Amino acid sequence: MVFQATTSAPVNIACIKYWGKRDTSLILPTNSSLSVTLDQDHLRSTTTSRADPSFTSDRLWLNGKEEIVKDGGRMSTCIKEMKRLRKELVEDKDPKAPQLSTFSVHIASYNNFPTAAGLASSASGFAALVSSLAALYALPCPPTTLSLIARQGSGSACRSLLGGFVAWEQGSQSNGLDSHAVQVAPESHWPTMHALICVVNDAKKGTSSTSGMQRTVETSPLLQHRIKHVVPQRMIDISKAILEKDFDSFARITMADSNQFHAVALDTSPPIFYMNDVSRAIIAVVEEYNRVAVETTGKVKAAYTFDAGPNAVIYTEEANVKEIIEMIVKFFPQQEKFKDPFGLFGAQGLGEGKLPQGFNEAVAKTWELGSVKGLIHTKIGGGPRVLDEAEALLNAEGTPKTLA
Amino acid sequence: MVFQATTSAPVNIACIKYWGKRDTSLILPTNSSLSVTLDQDHLRSTTTSRADPSFTSDRLWLNGKEEIVKDGGRMSTCIKEMKRLRKELVEDKDPKAPQLSTFSVHIASYNNFPTAAGLASSASGFAALVSSLAALYALPCPPTTLSLIARQGSGSACRSLLGGFVAWEQGSQSNGLDSHAVQVAPESHWPTMHALICVVNDAKKGTSSTSGMQRTVETSPLLQHRIKHVVPQRMIDISKAILEKDFDSFARITMADSNQFHAVALDTSPPIFYMNDVSRAIIAVVEEYNRVAVETTGKVKAAYTFDAGPNAVIYTEEANVKEIIEMIVKFFPQQEKFKDPFGLFGAQGLGEGKLPQGFNEAVAKTWELGSVKGLIHTKIGGGPRVLDEAEALLNAEGTPKTLA
Incomplete structure (x- = not known):
């Protein structure tokens, strides 16, 4: 008998940004955050986990390349925690259940988007890891419980355990048991929410978010004000905007929080920059688009947000x-x-770029080809999915299948 | 008899930034600021003011081009205030003094640096305007009193009335009478303080500081924290560093405050950007230079600061x-x-760029020619100077001389 499960998990993009840990080992954040889960039809991590008595150690392959599962490392922590849940919630209660928690696991994971796209794959990756082990171990756990484990792999991964609009509540307990993801609204609540990812070319390798956020915690005088006095109200306001499908408020808070995250990064010593001149030009274009929209309708129509890199995600x-x-x-x-x-443009494809009436073209120049090296159009989506056997990434020997 | 005086006034570059007014008409700031006055031997505004009973209105020429002195405008306010001081402090006390306050004035002003250099000329310009009128009117006023008038022309101009290290104390009175410039230390206290201005090429015209700073006051949640909880301590700390000639502390505060000013600009809605990719590369290079210096000596050796534009000023x-x-x-x-x-490089000029041992060259690429389109080397300098007749900018008719 083969004990194996395959799941896929989505990418999420935060509207209220996570930046700063109060506990770097348990990955407990200094503030709550909120994200939109993107559709796995377009962007996903897929993971197969198998438990077998013949395996001699926990092994993991990412995109076909083996990664060392270092004891005490983040992958090891997640695997260990999932085995503990298997034992406590299944094996200790049912003596006839296979003792999977005592077997080593082999895990193969694959992202369907290139690393070069500059999308954080750790969120979908750890969510897929945890959800595939949850399926393998047949854990009777809701996503919120699993989010506690994914959080210890990569903070923002906890938000990829759920679909729709997801809050990561910072929690207050020192053991982290209340620092988990909860769904604010499912994807079906606001299915017209779309996202356009603008993949921006960048020569420079930025500061890693793990080291960058702690430097901000240690040196930015503004971060504490953000944590204590800005984010709590924004969490309330954006949740309300989501529940009321008030795009104008949703967008304004999203843009303000993206800018404030980059502001505290800049208030760090040495300063951290993730946006470049192309990112700034995208902001200028979207702000002008919104200015025209406000003039004609009283409401903004687009929201940009930037994570720890130069790529823009535009919600609309x-x-x-x-x-x-x-x-x-x-x-x-x-x-x-x-x-x-979504077949928006039909067979003839994109036409001449038209701008809304009253749009001031001078807000940005026409950039050279490839400054934005790709566009990915997707929409809001659901949480992890259990896939069937045919989608498994491990072969009979328990090593990665060669993908076509 | 010709009633005329010519003075020159210096540029100043802030270490603790002025950003935000609590009174936009009197130009009263939301926080105190502190700057270094730069040497007039290199950068200066020169202004000649003449009072004559034959003049029919107040007129002003800037770099040979007439600017309309609009009633209620900033130039008009400064001229009016100076006439008031002439009357109160001189004519009302000495009936024999010429009634210059009743004459119209002709004023010619000239900046010895090109507008294209992107240096704020309003500070040196209004300081020269006020100091030339003070000389013309023979006002028995210390620079701090005159700074009250210059402040109403352009906020940061008040700091150009004094040499060396100058604080603009925000004050608390609603009439602004305690919002003036005071000298923290004269230029002779720390004559080895030099400045290198890196003039950065920028296609994009930035947001004017006048409108930008009020947008920050209205929309940035972080600005109030900066005003109340960050700047007051920094003013104390940097003044102490200056008095002790502690370059390491001076530099760290200067860089942190430049970054925080740009952080609150980014925290504005819509966000304001003044630095571009070249500015960021200069920061990366100086931060790496300092990292190596700290490793070898325990102290940083350079401080960058950026005003409302992409140009860097490096103090060292x-x-x-x-x-x-x-x-x-x-x-x-x-x-x-x-x-x-300063003849640093002798006849052979600049050699091959050498980097300190241990410097990681990968922090920046070699930029294309002209990305930094000019370098201006100067040092700390003194306050406004009264020049002699030969330097006057007005001809016998009271219009600007044609400059060679």
Whole structure:
């Protein structure tokens, strides 16, 4: 008998940013955060976990390449915690259950998006790891409980255990048991929420978020004010905006929080920069787009947000996506034809970039080809999925299948 | 008889930044600030003011071009206030004094640095305006009193009324009478303080500081924390560092405050960016230079600071200037030969850019020619100077002389 499970897990992009740990070992954050889970149809990590008495150690392959599962490391912690749950919740209660917690595991994981895309794969990766082990171990656990384990792999991974709009509540306990992800609203609540990822070319390798956020905690005089006096109210306000499907408020808070996250990074010593001149130009274009929208409708229509890198994610409602893609392509011409997963542009593809009436073109220049090296159009999506046998990434020997 | 005076006034570059007004009409700031006055031998505004009963209105020429002195405008306010002081302090006390306050004035002002250099000329310009009128009117006023008037022309101009290290105390009175500049230490206290201005090429026209700072006051949640809890202590700490000639502390505070000013600009809605990728690269180079210095000596040797634009000003002590210029030129090759006002490099000019041992060259690439389009080397300097007749900028008719 083969004990094996395969799951996929989504990427999430925060609207209220996580930046700073109060406990670096348990990965407990200095503030709550909130994200949108993106559709796994477009971006996902897929993971197969197998437990077998013949395996001599826990092993893991990422995109076909073995990664060492270092004792005390983050992968090891997650695997150990999941085995503990298997024992406590299943084997200790049912003596006939296979003693999977005593077997070593082999794990193969694969991201369907290139590392070069600059998307944080650790969130979807650890969420897929934890959800595949949960399926393998048949754990009777809700996603919120599993999020406690994923959090110890990579903080923001806890938010990828759920679909829709997800809050990571910072919690107050020192053992971290109340620092978990909860769903604010499922994807079905606001299915017209779309996302356009602008992959920005960047020569410079940025500061890693793990080391960067602790430098901010140690040196930024502004961070404490953000943590204590800004984020708590924003969590309340953006949750309300989501529940009311109030895009205008959702967008304003999202943009303000992205900018404030980069502001505290800049207030760090030495300062940390993740956005570059192309990122700034995307902001200028979206701000101008919103200025025109506010003039005509009283409300903004797009929200940019930037994580620890130069890529922009633009949230908007379905009705505006086409206009926004044309606008972005006008200022940031694309090398490759736009992959149009929703068939917005039909057979003829993208036309001449049109700008809304009253748009001041002078806010940005037309950038050289490849400054934005790719556009990924996706939308809000659900939590991890259990896949069937055919999707498994391990072969009979328990090593990664060669992918076509 | 010709009633005329000519003065020159210096540029100043803040270490603790002024950003935000509590009164936009009187120009009263939300926080105190502190600057270094730069040497007029290199950068200055020169102004000639003449009072004559034949003049029919107050007129002003800037770099040979007439600017309209609009009633209620900033130039008009300064001229009016200076006339009031003339009347109160001179004419009302001495009936025999010429009634200059009743005459219109003609004023010609000239900056010896190109506008394209991107240096704020309003500070030196208003300081020269006020000091030339003070000389014309023979006002028995110390610079601190005159700084109250210059402040109403352009906030940071008040700091150009004094040499050396100058604090602009925010004050608390609603009439602004305690919001003035005071000297923390004269230039003779620390004459080895040098400055290297890196003029950065920038296509984009930035947000004006006048409108930008009020947008920050209205929308940045972090600004209030900076004003109340960060700047007051920094003013104390940097004043102490100056009095003790503790360059390490002076530099660390200067860099942190520059970064925090740009952080609150970014925390504004819509966000304000003044630094670009070249500015960020200069920061990376100086931070690496300091990292190596700290490893070998325990102290940093350079401090960058950026005002409301992409240009860097690097403060350092005389002994390190040569090394820093070579380093900057290595990463940012110069189109024009370095103007070497202190004769550091002798007849052969700048050599191959050498980097200190242990310097990680990968922190920045070698930028294309002209990314930093000019370097200006100067040092700390004194307050406004009264010049003699030969330097006057007005001809016999009371209009600007044609400058060679």
